[in-house]
Amino acid sequence: MSPYSDRQILAIEDDPLLSSHLSEHLKRQGFSVTLCRDGQQGLALACEERFELILLDVLLPHLDGLSLLSRLRCQRQVPVILISALGDEQARITGFSSGADDYLPKPFSMNELQVRIEAILRRIAYERRQPSHCHGNGLHFSDERSDVAYQGQWLGLTPTEYRLLETLSQHLGEVLSKAFLYQQVLRRGYAQHDRSLDMHASNIRRKLARLGSLPIRLEAVWGKGYLLSSLELS
């Protein structure tokens, strides 16, 4: 049984080839996909029905994606991934400022799309769940201080670094994709040349190394994301 069964996705995309390809792929993943090729209709659909996620092309007939998005945002907070052939930085910034949760420049692979969709759905599931800290490896997470202590010594993390380490620690031993970490920790979409997350991870590593031998290790998994592994387990 697929983890995404009965998840409703609305894809607003006017290229018939790409949209049928999209829908086929997403259906294979277990999503239930509604296709729409027109901006005006898409907006009506998005407002009427409850979707878990909307994939939105920027260039659409009748109503372009960005105006659609800002009109939709007046009514619904449903997550939206913008898809656009305009790949430059300016278009990305415009997309985010109109309220997109992520921005995917064309051309993209289905795997990439998959990762982004998972990241957003996972973030939403995360937000609904009560946070629970896992201890047991000697690390003490303090929400008040936004810091982590090991054997009474504080690491001296920044709030963002704390959020990153906390997110990773809740999925000990699991590779978290960059797309998800950007959504969850930095609250924005991931772009190919964005290095902020890497920089935060690198800072955490340096701070961990300062405390000497720790039972955890922050690892980069190339092309995928980050992993917090417990050395006692391995």
Next chain:
Amino acid sequence: MPNRHSLFWKLAALLVTFFLLVISLSGAWMRHIDLESSYLSDEARHELRRYADQAEQAAHAGPLAVDAFLTQLKSQEHGWMAVLDNELQPLGTQGLDEELRQRLTALRLLDWPMSRRSRDLPLLKIPFADGQGHLLMQLPERHRPWRYRLLLNLLVQYLLPALLALVFCFGLYRVLIAPLARLREQANALRADQLHAPLDAKLARRKDELGELSHAFQHMAERLQQSVTQQRQLLRDLSHELRTPLSRLQVACETPLEALELRERVEREVNLMRTLVNSTLELAWLDAERPSLPLEPVSLSALWELLREDACFESGWSPERLPCLLPESCVVKGHLNALARALENILRNAIRHSPPNGRVCLGGQREGADWLIWIEDQGPGVPDSDLALIFQPFTRLCAERPGGDGFGLGLAIAQRMIQQQGGSLWAENRMLGLRLNIRLKTV
């Protein structure tokens, strides 16, 4: 205050000259006309002299002849007339009129200027040729002087300034409008896509506002030409570069291949094309928008660590071959993503041109308010003449390099990225390999 070469001075000089000329010329000419027009005409003098001769003959013939002459003269002319000797006694038989006698003090000679103030015509004293008497006669109306004075004055007062104003206007036109017309011609040439039209030499030499305008104009034309050339070049290069993966794809389609192998090939070529298009778009964006990036403190050693990790994964190098010789304290003012992108491109390029087991190191030193940072490889370097060329898009110096890796966009993007952060990037040949220098502001 306008500067030394300003048009203001030319205009001021023209205006001042114009007004001074008008005032002095018209004043002088008015005086001249007043004087000249107050003399009797030659014709008048001749005629009056003839009367005097007749009077002289009559005087020689006796008082009766003088009376006859006067009677005859009165029938021809109006006003007073008398023939007198040197003691102002009448030579005829009749005595002098009392009114005429009173006027004897205001006699005028023929070659004197006539007064304009007296309302009556002036009384003239014309001496005989032998000096033994005079003919006294009121000037006939038809010979009255000042006749054209009003007309001449009008001419001098209005026509002369009007003519001078025309000359002045011509000067103004030469100074102001003619250069503008030449600029307009140049603009028209631009409109007709003749971007190479040279700057008018005469206009270029000017140092005033119009000269500045023409230089600004020239600058604009150059920038336009540069960007048009760049665009055409970019388009041409991009199409050329796309041909390679496309032709490989075509071959793959036409060759009977296993599904898996075909897919692998297609994926490889699609990725190649995607990278190419993305890089070109990025370059075009950097060139066209010239975005200003928000700057923040960036620690270079931490950044190098990230890049090294990626580079080691991509190239299979060990981290020891990519040492960082910079101190931890090296923090520059930059934009993290842009700086990372620039360094990544430089590093990739350096690794690509390194010999087997070569090293690429990051070094630098503080220079005042700047950090001078360099990335040095041990490759063959670049001919000195091509040091600037490697930052041009789609430049590949060694076309024979197997694999055809890279499109020659990496360094072009890197340079623009560094420039957007207020820094500079240039290349330099070292004893061993190529060094790329980056100058960035320190925090």
